Amino acid sequence: MWALFLRDLRLSMRAGGGALIGVLFFLAVVAVIPFGVGPDLKLLSLIGPAILWIGALLAALLGLDRLFQHDREDGSLDIMLMQETPMFLTVLVKCLAHWAGTGLPLIIASPVLGLLMNIKGVAMLAVAATLLVGTPAITFIGAVGAAVSVALPRGGVLVSVLVLPLAVPVLIFGVSAVYGAVEDPAPFTPPFLILCAITLFFSVLGPLAASAALRASAD
Amino acid sequence: MIASIAAFLTGLANPTRFLTVAGRLMPWMICVTVLLFAVGLYLSFQAPEDYQQGMTVRIMFIHVPSAWLAMMCYTVMAIAAIGTLVWRHPLADVAAKAAAPIGAAFTFLALLTGSLWGKPMWGTWWVWDARLTSVFVLFLMYLGLIALNRAMDDPARSARVSAIIILVGYINIPIIKFSVEWWNTLHQPASVMRLDGPTIHPSLLYPLLVMALAFSMLFFTLHFAAMRNEIWRRRVASMRRQAARSARG
Numbered sequence: 001m002w003a004l005f006l007r008d009l010r011l012s013m014r015a016g017g018g019a020l021i022g023v024l025f026f027l028a029v030v031a032v033i034p035f036g037v038g039p040d041l042k043l044l045s046l047i048g049p050a051i052l053w054i055g056a057l058l059a060a061l062l063g064l065d066r067l068f069q070h071d072r073e074d075g076s077l078d079i080m081l082m083q084e085t086p087m088f089l090t091v092l093v094k095c096l097a098h099w100a101g102t103g104l105p106l107i108i109a110s111p112v113l114g115l116l117m118n119i120k121g122v123a124m125l126a127v128a129a130t131l132l133v134g135t136p137a138i139t140f141i142g143a144v145g146a147a148v149s150v151a152l153p154r155g156g157v158l159v160s161v162l163v164l165p166l167a168v169p170v171l172i173f174g175v176s177a178v179y180g181a182v183e184d185p186a187p188f189t190p191p192f193l194i195l196c197a198i199t200l201f202f203s204v205l206g207p208l209a210a211s212a213a214l215r216a217s218a219d
Numbered sequence: 220m221i222a223s224i225a226a227f228l229t230g231l232a233n234p235t236r237f238l239t240v241a242g243r244l245m246p247w248m249i250c251v252t253v254l255l256f257a258v259g260l261y262l263s264f265q266a267p268e269d270y271q272q273g274m275t276v277r278i279m280f281i282h283v284p285s286a287w288l289a290m291m292c293y294t295v296m297a298i299a300a301i302g303t304l305v306w307r308h309p310l311a312d313v314a315a316k317a318a319a320p321i322g323a324a325f326t327f328l329a330l331l332t333g334s335l336w337g338k339p340m341w342g343t344w345w346v347w348d349a350r351l352t353s354v355f356v357l358f359l360m361y362l363g364l365i366a367l368n369r370a371m372d373d374p375a376r377s378a379r380v381s382a383i384i385i386l387v388g389y390i391n392i393p394i395i396k397f398s399v400e401w402w403n404t405l406h407q408p409a410s411v412m413r414l415d416g417p418t419i420h421p422s423l424l425y426p427l428l429v430m431a432l433a434f435s436m437l438f439f440t441l442h443f444a445a446m447r448n449e450i451w452r453r454r455v456a457s458m459r460r461q462a463a464r465s466a467r468g
Contacts, residue, residue, distance in 0.1 A: 144387055148380050152370050161366055162384060165359040165391075168352070209387045212304075216379035 005097045012101030022059045022102045023109050029055040030113045041118045048117030049178040052127050056106045057171055060135055061160045063102045064142040068150045081218055087211035095139050095207060103135040126181035130195060134174040137199040140206030141166045147210035151217035170198055232309055234450050241443045248440045255433035262426035278336040280426055284434035286329035289357060290392055292322030292438060297389045300382035312378035315385060316368050317445035321438060323361035330354060349398035350406035353391060360388045374453060
């Protein structure tokens, strides 16, 4: 399992530079916003946390089709399906490796981008913390979509269409936790804990459904 | 009771038998639907105007049944998805696929009538409150499922895959149902399906229940028709494939 984790992590770092593209996309999305809404620093610091979350969500969705696609193309997915280790565990480890390869760089980049959005220090910490807890949930949900679309000729867009509605709660509670940390009346802990709960919930449901879908689409 | 239902469902596994049963039931279902709608619409316009909402209260007779049906349609799809994954019932996949566009239509109707009612009553077409957002997510999920069904040309493979997606998306249904209780939002809480009995006045309740029945019959009629079409479509496709094969040989 550890070997699989390292293999996937190395692949995501090196081959094709999937991790780097995600961060670049994140940067591009965030950088485009001031052009759209205007360079008003007050407004930017108000909507900044939400923009960072949306950018991270989109960037996380962008890399999802890589989760199983390469393994299917070179045939290692069939070997994973045939080996004795339960497919659930394999998918879970692949998700974690994918998250370490694409999600973690986003979290590391988020404070830097927060500077561009004129966000306060507390909010920056809150954004990083909620992303740390919330982005795994996006990967787990996305694994279902990636597994479904692995057999499709043009899966990329479909993954996002299928996954985005299910990822809405993650976004809602992530952003509301950040605003809870910044603004006084709104609490931070409840939405943050709900976010943790969502991630734990999908860490079971996502790999289960994804492994079932992979088995169904294998031939 | 359960055994006889199971035996009936197993009997329907033969698509030809399903087609004959559906063909025989269809005219009756259409008649019952039309009758129920006639009675329901008559009662809806007989119902007294609300002292606050005036005429707009009648929008409820369309809005509430379509919202219920939007959720029931997804439940039917989820049951069909279990049928596909557990019993591999050959018609379960047809049922799930045929239900998706109907469910999308009911969801759209609920959203549309809701916003038509919201403009004079709330003063806005749309608010991002929990109930509206979760129903909107349901609409997106219906569209995603339709797109998924279209993207795969092999029905045998798409059946199991879309069944999994349907079951994963089912978590949205309890969220829709309880969104008005968990979050304090603009949308009013449930007034018909409550443990302590309905809080809505009988003069409005009975037309609503008749309309709900009419919408349910409409759903079953449309669903049966769509299932028949889907079976025929698959037969045509396989016949074409056979014809192409024999032409080559």
